[in-house]
Amino acid sequence: MFPSISIGPYLLQTPGLILILGVWAGTFLSEKEAERYSLNKDTISNLILYSLIAGIVGARLAFALRTPGVYLSSPLSLLALDATALAPTEGLLIGITVAIIVIQRKNLPIRVILDALTPGLAIFMIAWATANILSGDAFGSPTDLPWAIQLWGENRHPVQFYDLIFAVIILGVILKKPFMDFGSGINFLFLFSLSSLVRLITEAFRGDSILWFGSIRAAQLVSLVLLIGTLWLIRDWSINSSTKSFSVSE
Structure with missing residues (x-):
């Protein structure tokens, strides 16, 4: 893959650069969407900032809980x-969760x-998949399929590319x-349900899955719960909206 580029004495991490560009593009698109809904775009920008900080801190702490030995021996690695x-x-x-609060x-x-946030989140999903392609993370399991990629010494499912293709399709549908x-x-719920469905599918081809009870892929179980939950909310919110519209027309 292509995890970094050298610029003189400096080493620039390409995954981080892509994620920054993803945040910028996602924020820009969400601000434009906010204007269509007659919302203050500064409100959206601040909301994204709070959520982003909380999400990054939470993602780092969650990762540390997965590999506690590394961070117990070197706590400053958290930063x-x-x-x-x-x-x-x-x-x-x-x-x-922070955004909702x-x-x-x-x-x-x-x-x-x-x-209003939905298209921005869809853009960020594309950036995340691209960052994984560059870093080699979220790699696939070994396979002999003709479209396998050479990574970490083996031919593997190009899961990162699966994720990227699905993310682009999801953005097109969402727009x-x-x-x-x-x-x-x-x-928003449609985006969340599609994302959960994609993760449920692509996780089956991952080579770095976290297993619960020896054989259950944690990400698949979480994705299944989220998919069921969002589908239920779609039904509930749609029924409530229809009821309100009927009441108004009456």
């Missing part, structure tokens, strides 16, 4: 600017805000807003 030493799923959940405390329209008529917040 290292290493984009590969993050737990993305946990970081995303923590970031979203901020939204509720400021009494903002949560579903509209979530819809079309196929369920916009079903009410506010549905586009």
